[in-house]
Amino acid sequence: MSNLNMVEAINLALKQEMEKNKDIVLLGEDIGINGGVFRVTEGLYKKFPNRVVDTPISESGIIGMSIGMAIYGLKPVAEIQFEGFTYPALDQLISHAARFRNRTRNNMTASLVLRSPWGGGVKALEHHSESPETYFAHTPGLKVVIPSCPYDAKGLLISAIRDKNPVIFLEPKKLYRSIKQDVPEEEYAIPIGKANILSEGSDLTLITYGSFVRTVIPIINSLPYSIELIDLRTLSPIDYETIINSVKKTGRAIILHEAPRTLGIGAEISALIMENALLNLEAPVLRVTGYDVVTPALKLEDYYRPDEAKIKRAIERVMNF
Amino acid sequence: MKVIKKFEIKRIGIMNEKGIANKKLMPRLSKEDIKRLYELMIITRVFDSKAIALQRQGRLGTYAPTLGQEATIIGSSYALKRSDWIIPSFRENGMFIHRNYPIDMLFQFWAGNEAGMSKVKEVNMLPVAIPVGTQLLHAVGLAFASKFKNENNVFMACFSDGATSTGDFHEAMNLASVYKLPVIFLCQNNQYAISTPLSKQTGSETIAQKAIAYGFEGIQVDGNDVFAVYSAVKYAAEKARKSNPILIECLTYRLGDHTTSDDASKYRTEKEVSFWRSKDPIDRLRIYMQKNKLTAKEYEKKVLEDAEKIIEDAVAKAESIKLNPEDIFMHTYDELSNNLKEQLREFRKNVKS
Numbered sequence: 001m002s003n004l005n006m007v008e009a010i011n012l013a014l015k016q017e018m019e020k021n022k023d024i025v026l027l028g029e030d031i032g033i034n035g036g037v038f039r040v041t042e043g044l045y046k047k048f049p050n051r052v053v054d055t056p057i058s059e060s061g062i063i064g065m066s067i068g069m070a071i072y073g074l075k076p077v078a079e080i081q082f083e084g085f086t087y088p089a090l091d092q093l094i095s096h097a098a099r100f101r102n103r104t105r106n107n108m109t110a111s112l113v114l115r116s117p118w119g120g121g122v123k124a125l126e127h128h129s130e131s132p133e134t135y136f137a138h139t140p141g142l143k144v145v146i147p148s149c150p151y152d153a154k155g156l157l158i159s160a161i162r163d164k165n166p167v168i169f170l171e172p173k174k175l176y177r178s179i180k181q182d183v184p185e186e187e188y189a190i191p192i193g194k195a196n197i198l199s200e201g202s203d204l205t206l207i208t209y210g211s212f213v214r215t216v217i218p219i220i221n222s223l224p225y226s227i228e229l230i231d232l233r234t235l236s237p238i239d240y241e242t243i244i245n246s247v248k249k250t251g252r253a254i255i256l257h258e259a260p261r262t263l264g265i266g267a268e269i270s271a272l273i274m275e276n277a278l279l280n281l282e283a284p285v286l287r288v289t290g291y292d293v294v295t296p297a298l299k300l301e302d303y304y305r306p307d308e309a310k311i312k313r314a315i316e317r318v319m320n321f
Numbered sequence: 322m323k324v325i326k327k328f329e330i331k332r333i334g335i336m337n338e339k340g341i342a343n344k345k346l347m348p349r350l351s352k353e354d355i356k357r358l359y360e361l362m363i364i365t366r367v368f369d370s371k372a373i374a375l376q377r378q379g380r381l382g383t384y385a386p387t388l389g390q391e392a393t394i395i396g397s398s399y400a401l402k403r404s405d406w407i408i409p410s411f412r413e414n415g416m417f418i419h420r421n422y423p424i425d426m427l428f429q430f431w432a433g434n435e436a437g438m439s440k441v442k443e444v445n446m447l448p449v450a451i452p453v454g455t456q457l458l459h460a461v462g463l464a465f466a467s468k469f470k471n472e473n474n475v476f477m478a479c480f481s482d483g484a485t486s487t488g489d490f491h492e493a494m495n496l497a498s499v500y501k502l503p504v505i506f507l508c509q510n511n512q513y514a515i516s517t518p519l520s521k522q523t524g525s526e527t528i529a530q531k532a533i534a535y536g537f538e539g540i541q542v543d544g545n546d547v548f549a550v551y552s553a554v555k556y557a558a559e560k561a562r563k564s565n566p567i568l569i570e571c572l573t574y575r576l577g578d579h580t581t582s583d584d585a586s587k588y589r590t591e592k593e594v595s596f597w598r599s600k601d602p603i604d605r606l607r608i609y610m611q612k613n614k615l616t617a618k619e620y621e622k623k624v625l626e627d628a629e630k631i632i633e634d635a636v637a638k639a640e641s642i643k644l645n646p647e648d649i650f651m652h653t654y655d656e657l658s659n660n661l662k663e664q665l666r667e668f669r670k671n672v673k674s
């Protein structure tokens with residue numbers, strides 16, 4: 001057991017999986033000697049010189065190549081330097097990575113992992129604070145995983161690497177170094193597709209993922225309500241059973257995310273609740289999200305991201321409906 | 322000021338329209354090889370005309386014809402080893418046939434059944450790729466993995482002139498060069514991308530010269546001359562096997578429509594088409610074979626009849642296949658998620674009622 005931040009936990013997962021599985025190859029921009037711009041791959045090039053590959057600035061190329069590598073029996077784990085630069089690779093992800101299995105009726109699969117820093121709250125330039133998760137989650141054939149703490153990051157990344165499908169692994173960069181946790185030295189896998197109930201409650205179900213999981217814990221603790229906190233962990237395939245069971249118990253639900261509201265994950269979960277737990281509801285299901293605007297640059301970013309006041313207001317509204 | 326770089330592009334042609342081959346350049350091919358090339362070009366053409374006919378009868382989906390491109394398709398494929406890989410776009414049916422891919426499965430594919438591409442791995446090919454240019458990056462990844470495993474395989478990535486305008490083409494060329502990968506970039510330059518002529522696709526005089534910018538060799542070949550295509554790809558495979566990527570531009574012509582949904586007479590003249598018809602790659606090889614006593618009327622008749630029989634049998638087999646509608650669910654992931662299980666239950670109810 002050691003006390004690690006998320007960067008270190010991910011690094012440890014990569015190292016341990018690479019030791020075990022010689023087919024794992026990391027590729028991405030500046031991930032070799034430089035260890036990646038966030039230092040997530042620090043030291044790995046030294047340990048596995050042939051298996052940590054620096055690439056030219058070719059995001060479509062990185063993912064397109066990864067598809068070929070996966071088909072040929074390697075396990076590519078690609079790093080896209082920032083989430084805003086996954087867009088040049090969307091064609092390869094949507095048109096090919098997600099489809100090879102279906103297109104060949106299981107004859108070939110592109111089981112790659114795409115890792116990328118994700119989300120805002122770090123006062124960065126344009127394109128460096130985006131929440132593109134819906135694009136991926138809306139694509140049949142891809143899985144989408146977002147950890148909310150170092151412990152989960154290690155266990156979920158190990159599962160992502162062992163998964164037989166293409167997995168998009170988004171790392172909340174706000175949490176990269178802001179929290180530390182005891183992380184077991186040995187390997188462990190946290191299942192993809194299962195949400196995590198972080199605290200049980202009977203009044204309200206609060207559903208979120210990524211860095212907002214950390215934001216809401218003190219808020220929940222400061223309020224007089226019994227709130228059940230669900231960390232989705234996986235956005236696709238979504239664990240609707242856990243969500244529905246919880247809402248059937250509490251009768252109230254709020255979904256919280258940073259991504260724009262319209263057609264976001266919150267809309268999907270809200271619809272799921274309507275279809276499966278309507279008669280249990282005591283109040284409307286609310287979404288607390290970013291606005292449907294271009295992610296603002298750092299000066300105005302705080303006006304965009306849901307803050308404590310906004311979250312509390314939503315909770316009061318639902319509780320006093 | 323001084324010149325720091327000059328370049329030249331070679332063009333290979335071995336056999337002219339009159340079926341006369343340059344003995345000095347003629348590749349080493351046995352009589353049997355030459356006959357086999359002829360037979361493969363014929364069956365490619367028979368497949369093609371059958372596919373068009375089936376589409377007209379509503380028995381096939383939209384189909385992309387290959388008439389006129391047979392020398393490029395077969396000559397290149399024939400120059401590779403079976404352990405080498407072919408990464409097709411959508412006009413390489415003849416390569417599948419050459420690799421003994423079940424022809425009925427090709428028909429299944431073009432009839433709109435994904436199962437038609439379910440044995441590609443067994444013949445070291447990728448499935449047909451429709452988004453133009455994207456498959457070139459897969460070839461780079463395959464080649465990277467093969468080199469990583471210390472193998473000695475070559476990866477022939479097929480595309481056409483239109484694909485050279487895509488970003489993925491440039492990324493693939495660059496990556497193959499940076500990592501010194503065993504990739505042959507095989508351009509079937511059929512001079513049109515739907516209605517867009519080559520002159521509106523690129524300002525370059527040749528496609529071959531695009532390789533120079535990436536640091537490797539590019540060669541232009543008479544794509545209607547099966548001996549030239551074979552020779553060039555044979556040479557390319559040797560180079561690629563030593564980790565030198567290479568671009569081969571086969572200058573040919575699409576005699577048919579872009580697809581069965583297209584009418585090429587809208588954008589090109591009959592004069593132009595008949596000029597290229599006079600350069601027909603199969604006629605050219607046949608004349609060569611007649612001159613060199615490699616063929617006789619009997620033989621030609623038999624080759625055609627055999628091909629027709631094989632194609633007819635394949636069509637019959639393809640059309641006897643029953644599809645399972647539930648297959649649309651089964652291969653999205655390795656296992657059905659709970660979400661998909663739920664949707665499958667709903668699907669079953671809908672299908673029954």
Ligand SMILES: Cc1ncc(C[n+]2csc(CCOP(=O)(O)OP(=O)(O)O)c2C)c(N)n1
Pocket residue numbers: 412451452453454480481482483484485511512513514515575579
């Ligand atoms: C990325 C992309 N854009 C557009 C299309 C539609 N489309 C299909 S074939 C084609 C022309 C392709 O031309 P070329 O690469 O020269 O190949 P050819 O059809 O001549 O074999 C187009 C525009 C496509 N399939 N993919």
